[in-house]
Amino acid sequence: MAVRERASAAPRLGAIGAFAYDTAWLGLRSLRRFYRVPAWTVGIVLFPLIQLFVFGQLFRGIVRLDEFAGTASYFAYLAPGQLIFAVFFAVTWSSGGLLLDHRMGYLDKLRATPANRYAIIAGELVTLFIQSVVMGAIILAVAVLLGTPIASGPLGAVLILLIAGAFGIAWAGTSIAPALLTKNEQATTVVSFLFLPIAFMSTAFVPAAMMPEWLQTLDAWNPVSHVIEAIRSLMVVGFVWQAVWPALAAIVSLGVVLHGISLWAFGRLTS
Numbered sequence: 001m002a003v004r005e006r007a008s009a010a011p012r013l014g015a016i017g018a019f020a021y022d023t024a025w026l027g028l029r030s031l032r033r034f035y036r037v038p039a040w041t042v043g044i045v046l047f048p049l050i051q052l053f054v055f056g057q058l059f060r061g062i063v064r065l066d067e068f069a070g071t072a073s074y075f076a077y078l079a080p081g082q083l084i085f086a087v088f089f090a091v092t093w094s095s096g097g098l099l100l101d102h103r104m105g106y107l108d109k110l111r112a113t114p115a116n117r118y119a120i121i122a123g124e125l126v127t128l129f130i131q132s133v134v135m136g137a138i139i140l141a142v143a144v145l146l147g148t149p150i151a152s153g154p155l156g157a158v159l160i161l162l163i164a165g166a167f168g169i170a171w172a173g174t175s176i177a178p179a180l181l182t183k184n185e186q187a188t189t190v191v192s193f194l195f196l197p198i199a200f201m202s203t204a205f206v207p208a209a210m211m212p213e214w215l216q217t218l219d220a221w222n223p224v225s226h227v228i229e230a231i232r233s234l235m236v237v238g239f240v241w242q243a244v245w246p247a248l249a250a251i252v253s254l255g256v257v258l259h260g261i262s263l264w265a266f267g268r269l270t271s
Contacts, residue, residue: 045138068207080229080231137161151235173259203228
């Protein structure tokens with residue numbers, strides 16, 4: 001970021017405009033850093049694609065059960081969950097750049113500039129939103145190629161990707177907060193992967209009606225299930241807002257709680 005350009009622009013932009021300016025510059029830097037390493041993109045989408053291909057074929061007959069009534073194929077049922085798995089993996093690696101900047105002293109340099117320090121976090125979230133949308137689009141495109149139609153059409157596809165991106169931003173706190181508290185890449189990765197069982201305990205693979213009673217109780221409060229069901233309704237049924245609103249509420253609640261912790265941890269790191 002050009003410090004002189006930022007300093008000269010700040011009076012014209014105001015506080016909110018200056019924050020947006022800083023976020024855009026730092027987000028662009030983070031995005032360039034990510035896409036310079038194509039292996040990161042491959043690593044994020046590979047596991048969900050494997051699950052989609054293998055499980056979609058291995059359990060394709062499961063849709064004959066009554067619990068899957070109205071589902072044309074297991075690919076159609078499986079795709080929304082794998083889209084969210086791609087977001088999970090994007091989030092897992094999202095704090096790596098932040099830790100690298102801290103270790104290399106770049107965060108200290110940013111603190112010496114007029115840049116808003118919270119724009120550092122916001123810039124990483126902008127990058128994660130774009131990553132989540134791109135990864136989600138790849139999974140969605142593959143699902144369509146495998147014969148899964150999107151009942152809500154192009155507008156529904158856009159809404160699906162926006163929900164995936166918003167969920168990525170909200171869930172990012174599970175990676176950013178541990179990173180800021182531990183300042184260690186290995187510990188952060190381990191903690192992030194510990195959240196994966198939440199996805200496996202969701203409706204990503206089977207309907208809630210097929211779960212044991214104790215898991216059904218947990219699933220009713222599982223925010224991942226609400227997001228998956230919103231995406232699934234857009235893909236299989238159409239615009240069913242009764243399924244979308246709980247997902248949006250879950251995303252907002254997650255974002256408030258997880259990023260409240262992240263901002264507190266970031267304040268400790270930069271104070």
